[in-house]
Amino acid sequence: MFDNIDKTDINELGEFGLIKHLTQTVELTQESSNKGIGDDAAVLDFSGYKTLISTDLLLENIHFDLRYVPLKHLGYKAVQVNLSDIYAMNGIASQITFSIGLSSKFPLEAIEEIYEGALIACKKYGVDLIGGDTSASAQGLVISVTSIGYAKEEKIAYRSGAQEGDLLCVSGDLGGAYVGLQLLEREKQIYLENPNIQPDLEGKDYIVERQLKPEARKDVIDLLAHLDITPTSMIDVSDGLASEILHICNASNVGCKLYEEKIPLDPMTYETAREFGLDPTVCALSGGEDYELLFTIPQADYDKVKGQLDISVIGYITEPAAGKEMISKSGHVHEIKAQGWNAFKNKS
Structure with missing residues (x-):
């Protein structure tokens, strides 16, 4: 993996030297960041806003496969999946901490690539890197990111706020990340059987990028604020649409009707899925891993979203006794069941 680069053993720097090397160009841009890297703890001041905090852990060979995941993309994605949790609360992400555990197989240059990807994500989304940690790992690469944000109390969208009659909406399109993963896994198997065969990903850029370089939907949060819409409930689509719908329904004690024909699918996702x-x-x-936003809004806000190309109304909220159902394109009714990715089962 690292044969084409000059290697620097990270032991030459030591832990503190490594942290200093990786963070020497970090600058703080958020007014709420009073103190960042360089002390025992960061100091933040959100003056009047509620603070939002979320943490994710990414493990080599469980959450990512370095045989096809570029290190810079990995750093970028690690930040994105965390920021998505803040946006899923209708909040603004403002800071992250970035911690990494690594084995001796990783030279300094590899770690620099991971951090470069993370810092690109921070810069793009206006987020400060304010701390983290590094450690040796006996089990491969481990990345832990904590994201911090803020929101006015009345603007926070919990999973538990959906009301009977609310419209069920989702941003973007779905399924692309999963189909992209199937494509990458197929090409990996072909390569393992014959290393002389180069990966064939031509024309599949969109779904590959959906898997390797997802984008948290800050733009949707900005759009909802512009439209003067406060979602009654919200969640990000990390484990699949069905799982997330059930999270909202169960937390809100409601049922729902989901219409299959309304689920947004990109043509490349549709065609490649059929090929497989x-x-x-x-x-x-x-x-899963689409990191779109699933949310509910009052029916009175329908006129505000009906012309928005990036928001699809895919169903509505019902009373609990009506169940949680999907109406298929042929008109059949199916119970919605969660079959999303299980974090406690290894990838096949």
Whole structure:
């Protein structure tokens, strides 16, 4: 993996030297960041806003495969999946901490690539890197990111706020990340069987990028604020649409009607799923890692979203006794079941 670069053993720097080397160009841009890297703890001041905090852990060979995940993309994605949790609360992400555990197989240059990707994500989303840690790891690469943000109390969107009659909405399109993963896994198997065969990803850029370089939907939060819409509930689509719908319904003690024909699918996702013999709808329902935003809004706000190309109304909220159902394109009614990714099962 690192044969084409000059290697620097990280032991030459030591832990504190490594942290200093990786963070020497970090600058703080958020007014709420009073103190960042360089002391025992960061100091933040959100003066009047509620603070939002979320943490994610990414483990080599569980959450990512370095045989096809570029290190810079990995750093970028590690930040994105965390920022998505803040946006899923209708909040503004403002800071992150970035911690990494690594084995001796990683030279300094590899770690620099990971941090470069993370810092690109921070700069793009206006987020400060304010701390973190480095450690040796006996089990491969480990990345832990904590994201911090803020919101006015009345603007925070919990999973538990959906009301009967609310519209069920989702941003962007779904299933692309999962289908992109299937494509990458297929090409990995072909390569392992014959290393002389180069990966064939031509024309599949969109779904590959959906898997390797997802984008948290800060733009949707900005759009909702511009439209003067406060979602009654919200969650990000990390484990598949079906799982996230059930999270909202269970937390809010409501039912729902989801319409299959309304689920947004990109043509490339649809076509590639078919090539793999997969049902595109199932990919959207159970695939995960799309990091779109699923949310509910009052019916009175329908006119505000109906012309928005990046927001799809895919169903509505019902009373609990009505169940949690999907109406298929053929008119059949199916119970919505969560079959999303299980973090406690190794990838196949």
